[in-house]
Amino acid sequence: MVQLFHVSAGYGKDTPALSEISFSLDKGEFAFLTGPSGAGKTTLLRILYAALRPASGQVLVGGRNLARIRQSEIPYLRRMIGVVFQDFHLLSRQTVFENVALPLEIRGFPKREVHRRVASILKLVGLGHRSQARAEQLSGGEQQRTAIARAIVGEPALVLADEPTGNLDDALAGEIMELLDRINFKGATVVVATHNRWLLQQYPRRTLTLEHGRLVGDT
Amino acid sequence: MDRLTYFLRRTTRQLRGASALSTLSLLTCSVSMTIFAVYALLFGNVRDLTQAWNRRIEVHAFLVDRLGHPEVQELTHRVEALPGVREVRYISKDEALRDVRRTLGDSADFLEGLDSNPFPASLEISLEPRYRHPDHIREIAENVRSLPGVEDVEYGEAWVRKFASILSIVRVGGYLLGFALFVGVVFIVSNTIRLSFLARQEEVNVMRLVGATNTFIKVPFYIEGILMGAASGVLGLALAYAFYLAVSQRIDVSLFLLLGGERFHFFSTAESLGLIALASALGLLGSVFSLTRALRQT
Numbered sequence: 001m002v003q004l005f006h007v008s009a010g011y012g013k014d015t016p017a018l019s020e021i022s023f024s025l026d027k028g029e030f031a032f033l034t035g036p037s038g039a040g041k042t043t044l045l046r047i048l049y050a051a052l053r054p055a056s057g058q059v060l061v062g063g064r065n066l067a068r069i070r071q072s073e074i075p076y077l078r079r080m081i082g083v084v085f086q087d088f089h090l091l092s093r094q095t096v097f098e099n100v101a102l103p104l105e106i107r108g109f110p111k112r113e114v115h116r117r118v119a120s121i122l123k124l125v126g127l128g129h130r131s132q133a134r135a136e137q138l139s140g141g142e143q144q145r146t147a148i149a150r151a152i153v154g155e156p157a158l159v160l161a162d163e164p165t166g167n168l169d170d171a172l173a174g175e176i177m178e179l180l181d182r183i184n185f186k187g188a189t190v191v192v193a194t195h196n197r198w199l200l201q202q203y204p205r206r207t208l209t210l211e212h213g214r215l216v217g218d219t
Numbered sequence: 220m221d222r223l224t225y226f227l228r229r230t231t232r233q234l235r236g237a238s239a240l241s242t243l244s245l246l247t248c249s250v251s252m253t254i255f256a257v258y259a260l261l262f263g264n265v266r267d268l269t270q271a272w273n274r275r276i277e278v279h280a281f282l283v284d285r286l287g288h289p290e291v292q293e294l295t296h297r298v299e300a301l302p303g304v305r306e307v308r309y310i311s312k313d314e315a316l317r318d319v320r321r322t323l324g325d326s327a328d329f330l331e332g333l334d335s336n337p338f339p340a341s342l343e344i345s346l347e348p349r350y351r352h353p354d355h356i357r358e359i360a361e362n363v364r365s366l367p368g369v370e371d372v373e374y375g376e377a378w379v380r381k382f383a384s385i386l387s388i389v390r391v392g393g394y395l396l397g398f399a400l401f402v403g404v405v406f407i408v409s410n411t412i413r414l415s416f417l418a419r420q421e422e423v424n425v426m427r428l429v430g431a432t433n434t435f436i437k438v439p440f441y442i443e444g445i446l447m448g449a450a451s452g453v454l455g456l457a458l459a460y461a462f463y464l465a466v467s468q469r470i471d472v473s474l475f476l477l478l479g480g481e482r483f484h485f486f487s488t489a490e491s492l493g494l495i496a497l498a499s500a501l502g503l504l505g506s507v508f509s510l511t512r513a514l515r516q517t
Contacts (some may be wrong), residue, residue: 049428072432079430089425094232103429110221150429 001027001158001189002048007057009043017043018213021057025191027157030184032200033193035210041193044210045160048191049081050074062157079107082151082188086163088143090135096122096146097131103154117153125149125179141172148176152183159183161192170198177203230442233419240418241447244411245454248447251404252455252498257462258400259494262393264483269386276351276382278344278374280363286340294368298342303350303359308343312336339370353380401501408505412444416513437510441503448502452495460485 002025010016018040025031033041046052047059050066059066062080069077082103090099097118104114122128125145130138135146144164151159161180165173177199184190194200200207209217234241280298282291291309298307310318315338320330342363350359356374364372416423426436463485470483486494 051428075427075430075432075435077430078428083428089428091422091425102426105225106426106429106431106435108222111225154430 001025001029001062002191003058003060005058007047007054007059009047009052009054016055016213018047018054018210021210021213021215023208023215023218025189027189028184028187029206030181030190031192031206031208032203033191033208033210034195034200035216036195039210040213041195041210042162043213045083045162045191045193048158048160049083050077075106079103079154080157082154082156082159084144084147084151084159084161084164086166088135088147090143090146090150092136093134095132095134096127096138096142096149099135099146100149100153103150107154118149121149121153124182126175141168141175144168144172144176145179148179148183152188155188157188159188159190161190163194163196164192165194165196165199173199174202226438226442230439230446233415233439233443234446240415244415245447245450247411248404248408248451248502249454249458251407252451253458253462254455255400255404256452256455256459256494258397260459260463260486262397263486263490265389266393267484269389272382273348273351273386276346276356276374276379278346278356278360278363278372280342280344280366280369281339281371281373282341282368283370284339286368290368291340294366295342297366298344298363301359301362303347303355304344305347306345308345310341310343312338312340315339315341353383404501405505405508408444408448408502409509410505411447412440412502412506413509413513415443416440416510433514437506437514440506440510444502444504444506445499446502448499448505449495451502452498455498456486456491456494 004021004023007018007021008016009018021040021044033044035041043052047054047066048061050061050069054067057067061077064073064077066077091102100118100121101114104117109117119128119131122131125148127142127145127149130142135143138146148161148164151161159180164180165176168176173196180190180192181203192199207217207219208215209219282294286294295307295309298304313336316330316336319338323330344359344363346356346359350356356379360372360374363369423436463483467483
């Protein structure tokens, strides 16, 4: 599903954020991406959803080479990827329903189908009763669950989560992990970037460790 | 159809979500459209007036005294046959005197003391529109002058030349100014839509992250541009109408009649609809410009 060959990237000439990263993830795999702040976790995720082009190396996601992808193809690549951010990236003045429906509306799903799918996903993440609440009225945990619902409503093949439990206490972090586990169980490849040690201990999975932009561990 | 409904819904939500900005944008665009509409109104009226003047350009051929009826008829036919001549009207000596009396009104008393009628018979020659140019008029006048029975020809050469240059200044200046206003309106609408786009930058970023194409992002802004253009066109037209009412009540009707027989008039229904359509097109054009720029920069 994901293959990286000698990938390097940076935000300036002298500050390489990633250096010579190589690994692959199979379809349906669950992996943590860990390391201290500034290790390059977010940069690596940004490369995977084509928000950043690698300076060198090859990146294959679902068979597409992201080092050479055309700008006009990126939206279609992103439709097979669900992204969850630490700061949620929700449309604060829109309702939970509207936020979650967005990826389906973009794909041109009929209204009835959008309603059916959104209702089902909101039930899955435990927000069925909050569908008409505005995103800004939600608690942190609810916002993160809304973001997860939006990421998975289009049934993506790959889910990328950047510190999805960063703002949450352990109990809520556990709930979010259960959700990501369920998505993975349904067949999606899941990559979770985190530096939360509690999470890594509680949910032992394949763990890729980054330090100073280098891959120093794959266990 | 589903897609169009969806985009309309999103546009409405977009406008409602930033109602203060939308209102401000609408007002800015309306002011621009009002200036444009008032200009178009004035330009249209001045153009009609100059066209009315243009229609009144005639060549007068004064005939020698005591020309017999057959000679007058022969002369009329020969003038009619000249290229560029639309119509020839014979004015007898008596008619000429009557015309002068009518024009002078109360001041015509001094004519009573005359022993004989001093005014010559004449031919009033109106011209085809494309021959109403100083060089053509001069040529026609010279041709008429060379005909037997014609004593003198008059067409106000200096006036015709001056009028032709006024007409070309009105035309060229008018269109240039109109174009400058047009560009100004596009610029204002474009910046207004850009502000609206920047205010929704967060939403645009989120849409991109979940796989929205540029077209999907742009369509609601295009619709917003068209609606904004149409609404400001209607408002601009309404304010231009208020201007028209205020001005037309102050203009002496006889002044316009004297100037060319034209009245100061508002746009016709077709022209009004055309102006609203133009405003909508400007709105669309403005949003296309601003989004092309904005999306390239984000």
